[in-house]
Amino acid sequence: MVAIRLLPENDTTNGWSAVLPPRASKPRLAETVVADWAIIGAGYAGLAAARRLAEHRPGDRIVILEAGTAGEGAQGRNAGFAIDLPHNVTSSMAELDETARYKRLYRAAIDHLDGVIKAHDIDCDWAQDGRYHAAVSEGAVQSVLKPLVAELDRSAEDHRWVDRQTLADEIGTDYYAAAVFTPGGYLVNPAALSRGLADSLPDNVTLYETTPVVRFEPGAPSRLVTPEGEVKARQVVIAVNGFADRFGYFRHRLLSFAAHASLTRPLTDAEIAKLQGKARWGLTPANAFAGITMRRTADNRILVRQNVSFRPGLRADDAERSRVAVDHKRLFDQRFPGLSDVTIAHTWTGYICLSRNGAPGFGEVAPGVWASVCQNAVGMTKGTIGGLLLADKAVGVKNPLIADIEAVSGPAWIPPRPALDIGVRTRFAFELWRSRAEA
Template sequence: MRITRLPGDDRANGWSAILPPRSPNPPLAGEVRADWVVVGAGYAGLGAARRLAELHPAARIALIEAGEAGENASGRNSGFAIDLPHNVGSSLDELDGSHRFMRRARFAIGELDRVIEAEGIACDWSADGKYHTAVSERGRREVLEPFARELEALGEPYEWIEGGALRAALGSPHFTAAIRTPGGRLMNPAALCRGLADSLPKNVTLYENSPVTAFENSNGVTLTTPDGSLRAPKMILAANGFAERFGAFRGRFLHLVAHASLTRPLTEAERARYGVTRPWGLTPANAFAGITMRHTNDHRILIRQGLSYCPSQRFPEAGRRAVARRHKRLFDARFPGLDAVEMAHTWSGFVCLSRNAAPGFGRVAPNIWAATCQNAVGVTKGTFGGILAADMASGEDNPLIADMESLGTPSPLPPRPFLDMGVRARFARELWRNRHEA
């Protein structure tokens, strides 16, 4: 099977641009054999490879990445490890589903806590909680108030913040109210990916800049790259949206593109005018119309806004420049008095969703397991998906596997061009209906 569509990320990732230079691992060269191969060095692939190494210390494990650790989608997100479901329902079944998600997410965060501390990974990993914010009274009434009631039903702590207290916490007058939850983590996602990749157990070999151009599954898998080939009896597929190229979950993934910008560090005078010293992370009441933001440890502000359908998994350079201008206008509207602050970096990242929000998880062939389609919650869902795929493939009895399987599998999508028309119409409708949260 030839693979002709390969990852094509821009070279503008701000999270990695602010880090020291890193030398990638050598690409795959020649004919290589391993006991296990993991495809994709994002959170799922890194979690799977580490778990396999722990379960099989004598095995040869190959982790193959088309680009470089921290430069793929996992290193481009907004830097949240989220421990709560985005949408909590009030029925008993929905609340039970929320508890199962929290078990998995907090398991992933616990594993990341452990590895980051043990390996000394410097990635600004912090337990500063998260604000879920509303701009309008309607957003407060329709999103935040039900969310507060549902957190109470779950027995989860939260803090309701509004008015001057919220403005003081965020340094912006733009929001009417917020719910702050103490769980979860914030981080530089590129630094986290780099650290996880550079601290893998000794029986894992990471091959970077090694895009797979052909795949065969016959008496074991064979992967071909521009400079070599890799053969192994068993494989874990952790290539997220590109899993389709390997024949898994075809016609079941929606491909979106999201955009982010990161400012330069605020000067001392700007920091005094801004008035906020603590880092924070903010998610909007509506993901289509609202903006995700961060204030980082080094006094930068991140804006992530703009989510659109992108089946080509490509975004043009001219479009990125237009995004940077739009993000600057949004920044100025939210932070009056900081108009001299420029967007130092603007980049794009590709997101994989399923129609029914189910993951691409489990055994997809007798010798292949998948941990894909994190539905835009990549740090936690990718981490626990990869670890649980490794457990399943190894025959480990982990009760969280049943939690994953209870989510089902991605449902089929309509054929194109009907899919394209439907998705674009849905996006336009959501933006219009939720324009009060812009």
């Protein structure tokens, strides 16, 4: 038996949700339920697993227990990129070594999401806008962009080199030395997508919101206790990302970080004319810890995502977000000095789970207990494909992509705290220092 003492706690300032109409959440669990499958977490992995399990086992009863509400967890707080190619978060280019595997996994996830969005007419600004992967310094051009181009050339992937002036013409800032544009990725409002996925589940899936699991007793059946009810299930899927170690799995293998994002107010017609360039675009930095992720959204706001910090306690407060908002305004002004009157409207915190070796946690972790966690900051595609393939594996459906995800799975061991804190913060400080020119 495991008591879950640390529960998700999210702020109420998520800009992606703030620009959407209100949504009525699903009821919380207030009774004892017997199910074939219990899924913990309604993020991308949990929702994908539920949908695929329902397809494979239409006669089974499937329940999802979500501690918060759809779109308000980490799944609705990211930058809204569905990435289709290997992607470096830090200065490590390790994913390029597994280009073929990652492409197959990412594109299968995008195909799935595209199909669900179209089938259920989910209004979430889903569009194949592609992505700029940009570098500020010549050092990052050589160490990140040039190897990326070499791999894209080798694998015959469509891409375009974008110099400083061309990038300025296309997105409105000459801050970057160069970028590589790839057309296959999608941009989306992640909160709207998450809501739509949650509200279009198959009939044999029941989602309970504001229903955290506070006690977990694995067995035959497993017992999941919530504040007002419980679920007894033959099979359990853990899809809670950085909270997985609280359930007793992947201990000393998961690293939790806070990432802050801001949305500006909508640009005026005069500001849009001054900005020029594409009406929608997305840019990821050569180093996501040091640089900033940016987007121009469908409603003419600018997203700034930066200020990543090690946060094993999975908590941030309003005072921190206020400081971040000031810093995001500074970063915005550096890149768009002609738009100094544009203000920050929303600033929020989301949590990402990383492993030391960039690998996810995937598979059966105990008899009748399955897990798909740790998406290493590419949650929309990695989480989605992880949930789909976990469902396939759990019911014995052969899928060649299972071999791909298992080949890159297995989070590496990390030392316990407080040695962990010292090591991570030292390594993180070095990463920021080494890539300081990308800020």
